[in-house]
Structure formats: structure tokens, C-alpha cells
Amino acid sequence: MRPQMTVLDVLYNLLGFLVFGFYALLVVGVVLRVIMKRRPIGVSLAWLALILAIPVLGVSAYLILGEIRLGRRRAQRAQAMYWPYVAWLQHLIASFPHQPVTPSVKANPLVALIQSRLGMPLLGGNRMALLSEPEEILQHLVTDIQQANTSCYLEFYIWQAGGQVDVVAEALIQAARRGVDCRVLLDSVGSADFFDTDWPGQLREAGVRLVEVLPAKAWRMPFHRQDLRMHRKLMIVDDCVAYTGSMNLVDPQIFKLDSGVGQWIDVMVRVQGPVVPVMWSLFVRDWEMETGERLLDSQRHEPEYWTEKGHHIQLVPSGPFAGGDCVQQILLQAIYQAEHSLVLTTPYFVPDDPLVAALQSAADRGVSVKLIIPERNDSRMVSFACNAFLDELLTSGVEIHRSRKGLLHTKSVLVDDDLALIGSVNLDKRSLWLNFEVTLLVDDHSFATMLKELQQRYLLDAKRLELTEWRDRPWIQRMLENVFYLFSPLL
Numbered sequence: 001m002r003p004q005m006t007v008l009d010v011l012y013n014l015l016g017f018l019v020f021g022f023y024a025l026l027v028v029g030v031v032l033r034v035i036m037k038r039r040p041i042g043v044s045l046a047w048l049a050l051i052l053a054i055p056v057l058g059v060s061a062y063l064i065l066g067e068i069r070l071g072r073r074r075a076q077r078a079q080a081m082y083w084p085y086v087a088w089l090q091h092l093i094a095s096f097p098h099q100p101v102t103p104s105v106k107a108n109p110l111v112a113l114i115q116s117r118l119g120m121p122l123l124g125g126n127r128m129a130l131l132s133e134p135e136e137i138l139q140h141l142v143t144d145i146q147q148a149n150t151s152c153y154l155e156f157y158i159w160q161a162g163g164q165v166d167v168v169a170e171a172l173i174q175a176a177r178r179g180v181d182c183r184v185l186l187d188s189v190g191s192a193d194f195f196d197t198d199w200p201g202q203l204r205e206a207g208v209r210l211v212e213v214l215p216a217k218a219w220r221m222p223f224h225r226q227d228l229r230m231h232r233k234l235m236i237v238d239d240c241v242a243y244t245g246s247m248n249l250v251d252p253q254i255f256k257l258d259s260g261v262g263q264w265i266d267v268m269v270r271v272q273g274p275v276v277p278v279m280w281s282l283f284v285r286d287w288e289m290e291t292g293e294r295l296l297d298s299q300r301h302e303p304e305y306w307t308e309k310g311h312h313i314q315l316v317p318s319g320p321f322a323g324g325d326c327v328q329q330i331l332l333q334a335i336y337q338a339e340h341s342l343v344l345t346t347p348y349f350v351p352d353d354p355l356v357a358a359l360q361s362a363a364d365r366g367v368s369v370k371l372i373i374p375e376r377n378d379s380r381m382v383s384f385a386c387n388a389f390l391d392e393l394l395t396s397g398v399e400i401h402r403s404r405k406g407l408l409h410t411k412s413v414l415v416d417d418d419l420a421l422i423g424s425v426n427l428d429k430r431s432l433w434l435n436f437e438v439t440l441l442v443d444d445h446s447f448a449t450m451l452k453e454l455q456q457r458y459l460l461d462a463k464r465l466e467l468t469e470w471r472d473r474p475w476i477q478r479m480l481e482n483v484f485y486l487f488s489p490l491l
Contacts, residue, residue: 014135027051030059043429077289085285086119088296088382089278096274100124100146101312106419107443110333114314114441117326122443125271125310130450130458131245132410134252137268138164143207144237145171149298151181153283155234157190157424161197163251166468169199171196174488176207185286187230190248213290213434227423228320231435233268233424240273240298242279242421244438246411259378262406269422269440275313277301282317282438312443319436324444327439333478334415338367343414343455345372347407348379349386356389363397370404372458374409375402381429381484387477394467405486408458420448 005089034047053057082308093099103111111122131137145152145168157164176182184203186194194200195212203210213230247266254262269277284295318327335342335358342362349371351359363369371393372486377383390400413421423439427429442448 007311013144014102023421025443027059030062032198034062045097052112053058060293074289077292079286079389080151081288084294084296085281089345090280092301092327093123093278096123098124099274103443104418105310105311106337106416107271107441109337110330110419111314111443112472113333114316114326117329119318120278120315120317121273122312122314122441123278124312126271126275126313126446128272128311128313128442129270130447130454131268132266132454134247134263134266135164137247137266138251139164140268140270141235141243142167142171142190143240144235145175146181148175148180148237151183151236152237152238153183153234153280153287155185155230155232155233155283155286156250157187157229157233157475158248158250159184159186159191159194159257159471160248161194161199161251163254165249165251166199168249169203172208173203173206182207183211183283183287184215184284185211185230185290190214190231192342211290212288212484213286216298230286230437231424231431232243232286232317232405232438234438236276236283236397238279239277239280239301239371240272242276243268244271244440245269246409246424252454253405261376264407264409265403265405265458266409267422267484268306271313272438273310275314275440278315279438282315283464294451311447314441315356315443316421316439318432318439321433323435326388327437328355329426329440330439331413331425331432334413334419338362338415340416341368341370341416343370343372343412343452344427345408345410345412345455345458346427347374347409348382348428348431349373349465350430351389352429352432355427356392359393359398359473362394368399369397370399370455371399372401372403372408372455372462374407375404377407384481384484385486390465390470391467393490394465394470401459402465403458403462405461408457410454412455414448414451414455417452418445418448419443420451422451459466469483 002051013078030051031048034044034051037044047058047062051062053339100121102218103122107122114120115122131140146242154172158357172182172184188195191212198211216230233244233247245266247264250264252266254265257263265466280299281296284298285382288294288296316327316330332354335355342359359369373386411423411427415421421439421444422442423437425437431437
């Protein structure tokens with residue numbers, strides 16, 4: 001005799017059916033969402049594979065990381081900010097004598113693309129210094145902060161307390177105490193350890209306006225994508241000097257030494273000239289995005305002091321609200337128009353298919369293509385994913401050099417020894433599509449020569465990877481590389 005079902009059993013069965021039905025509808029809904037969302041096919045297939053292979057993990061991961069969500073408030077601010085900033089920039093450039101300048105033949109397609117997508121002009125009359133020693137970089141930052149009279153704005157992904165960086169903090173505190181308008185934007189994830197120290201309190205007590213950008217909290221996961229980060233490195237002082245590049249506010253002698261990759265190797269560019277107010281406007285734009293406070297008309301700019309001569313520079317901001325895939329298109333355009341040489345440096349190399357094809361095409365048509373990457377980096381997953389691309393690049397004739405001196409963190413592209421791209425953008429999908437980044441396009445042979453000399457020093461400390469040697473690596477390594485290759489669109 002079959003036991004009679006109780007009311008409780010019925011309720012349990014009904015609840016189980018409803019839960020299963022809800023979850024099945026959720027999986028189907030997420031799958032349809034992935035299909036309907038236009039993005040690179042590799043990215044969509046990777047998400048579908050993860051969702052269908054491990055439904056609970058895959059659905060959860062997609063809901064948290066699958067789409068660009070910066071919150072309704074930021075989206076509204078971005079929309080409201082757009083036209084005022086465009087008008088302000090146009091008015092600023094119109095007031096500059098001899099601006100904008102005419103680009104070289106090689107730079108013209110890139111300049112036109114950036115101008116069309118981002119509204120950023122190519123400006124002449126700039127002075128540039130390429131700083132490659134960490135002690136020198138930090139000392140320059142301190143000196144300029146100490147000499148600040150009106151404003152000092154900093155925006156960094158990582159600020160780690162300790163070492164020579166504390167001297168920067170002390171200089172900023174002293175500047176704020178003498179009445180300088182000091183503001184700092186720090187990424188919530190990158191600078192998480194810094195926010196757990198006493199320094200934020202000391203800075204704020206002295207009058208420094210310190211803001212945690214894109215706060216990463218568990219309760220925010222359903223509403224904000226947590227891995228979209230503010231990855232820029234910027235400092236602007238008194239509207240007369242600015243810095244950008246690859247270096248965070250860290251002392252390489254103590255930063256991540258336990259990761260086993262050695263000291264980080266970075267560069268910063270010190271700039272003076274007409275491009276400085278444009279870089280200033282990028283900071284105040286980010287400040288308004290995060291705080292709602294508009295600083296756009298808070299400072300007077302003095303273009304009459306700038307001459308027509310000097311380096312030609314174009315600012316290239318990138319991120320979810322800045323030109324879409326503009327930075328990737330600029331990179332591809334630069335590679336495709338290379339005629340005899342192309343040198344790229346990046347710490348994290350996880351390219352998409354168009355970037356791989358562009359590098360292969362350049363090598364196939366006789367361009368000397370050199371890719372300089374670290375022998376080891378601080379991410380095992382990224383390292384495996386990177387290695388998966390090296391075989392086909394080596395086969396095409398791309399030279400791959402792996403730096404053995406430390407973690408080469410410089411992000412640079414040099415085209416035909418004439419045209420340079422330098423800034424915070426890694427050659428991976430995260431930098432090209434997701435993070436807030438900044439790049440300088442420099443249309444100037446003298447700066448290109450300085451960058452070439454620096455890249456040559458990197459090559460002296462690197463070992464060229466040979467195809468035959470690379471193909472002899474253990475099969476287990478190959479397998480891990482191919483596994484991470486499948487999910488490289490998600491890294």
C-alpha cells in the first residue's frame with residue numbers, strides 16, 4: 001500500500017517544482033540575454049560554455065560580471081555631462097594660439113579617429129620628459145606637489161602606503177594645509193589596502209578631498225559590475241604640469257615583493273603645455289562622475305604662454321562612457337599602418353582575435369614586430385592565457401622577448417620609430433573594453449627616439465623566445481594554457 005501524501009509533502013513538492021522552474025527560467029533567460037547582447041563571438045561563446053557547463057556558477061558569474069553596469073546614477077551623470085564638456089573643450093581649444101596643429105602623414109588617420117570619436121584635438125607646444133626610474137618619478141611628484149600654488153589633483157588605481165610613497169602623502173598634506181585645493185581619486189579595489197591604513201584619515205584631516213572610486217561591496221554586486229575599475233594614473237598640478245603613464249603610487253622596493261616577480265618596471269611622462277588643461281578636464285570629469293560636483297569652470301587657463309613649437313600630443317581617454325571600442329580601433333589602426341617596425345610592451349597580454357590578426361599581418365608583410373612581456377607576472381591565470389597565444393605569433397614571425405629583470409609594467413607602442421602610444425592600457429580585453437584608462441598619442445620623432453632608447457634597454461634585459469624551444473614545453477603546461485585560452489575572453 002502506497003503511503004498517503006500529507007499536505008506538507010505536497011507543499012514540499014510544489015516548492016521544489018517552483019524553485020526548479022524559476023531556476024530553469026533564469027538559466028534560459030540568461031542564455032537568451034547572452035545571445036541577444038552584441039559582442040565579440042568568442043566572449044559570447046565563453047559565457048555560454050560556462051553557463052551551460054556549470055549553471056549555478058555560470059549564471060551567478062554572468063549576473064555579477066557579464067555586463068557593463070556602472071549604476072543608474074553614473075549613467076545619468078555621464079549623459080548630463082557630455083555636452084557641457086564638449087562645449088567647454090571646444091571653447092578652450094579656440095582660445096589657444098596656433099591650435100590644433102596639423103598631424104604628420106602617419107599620424108593623420110589616428111588623429112582623425114580620436115577627434116571624431118572623442119573630440120580630443122592634437123595639440124602642439126608641449127614639453128615632455130620620459131621618466132623611467134621609480135626614485136626619479138616619485139621625487140618629481142613630490143617636488144611638483146611642494147611647488148603647487150592653487151591645485152593638485154591625483155587619480156590612481158593603486159596607492160600603497162610605505163617607502164617613498166609616504167613622502168608623496170606628506171607633501172600632499174602640507175600642500176593642503178597651505179591652502180592648495182588637493183583632491184584624490186583612488187580605485188576601491190586597487191587601493192583597498194591603503195584605505196585600511198591611517199593615511200586616508202590623515203589626508204582628510206589636513207583638508208585633502210579623498211574619494212573611493214567605484215566602491216566594491218557585496219551588496220552592490222546585483223547593481224554594479226564589480227570588476228570594472230578605474231585604472232588611470234594621473235596627476236595635474238596648477239594647470240601647468242601633468243603626469244601619466246603606467247606607474248601606480250607605490251614604492252617598487254616594497255610593492256608585491258612576495259609575489260616572486262621582482263620589482264615592477266614602470267614609466268611616467270611629465271608634460272607641460274596646452275595638453276595639461278585637457279588632462280585636467282579628464283580628472284574633473286571623473287570627479288563629477290563620482291561625486292556629482294562640477295569643477296569645469298573653476299580654473300582659468302592661460303594659453304598665451306604656449307608656443308607652436310614642441311611635442312604634438314593627443315589625449316585618449318577610454319572606458320565604458322568614452323568612445324566605446326575607440327582605444328582598440330586606435331591600436332589596430334597603428335599596427336596596420338606600420339611600415340617597417342613595431343615595438344609593443346605590456347605586462348598582461350591577452351589579446352582578442354583582431355589584435356592577433358593585426359600583429360600577424362604586420363609580420364607577414366615584412367614589418368619587424370617585437371613584443372616585450374615579462375617572463376613572469378603576478379597573475380597565474382593571465383600568464384597561462386597569454387602563453388596560449390605565443391605559438392601562433394611566433395609562427396608568423398613576431399619576435400617575443402620576455403623580460404627577466406622584473407615585472408615589466410610599461411604599456412607602450414612605437415610605430416616606425418616616429419609615432420608613440422603610452423599610458424595605462426594593457427594589451428588585454430579588460431583594458432581595451434572595460435577599465436577607465438588614459439593614453440597619450442605622441443606625434444613627434446624626438447619623443448619616439450626617447451621611447452625607442454628605453455625599449456632597447458628593455459630588450460637588453462630580455463630573452464628572445466625561440467619557436468622550437470617553446471614547442472618543447474611540457475604537455476601539462478600546454479593543456480593548462482588551452483583551458484585558460486577558452487576563457488580568455490572573460491579574463
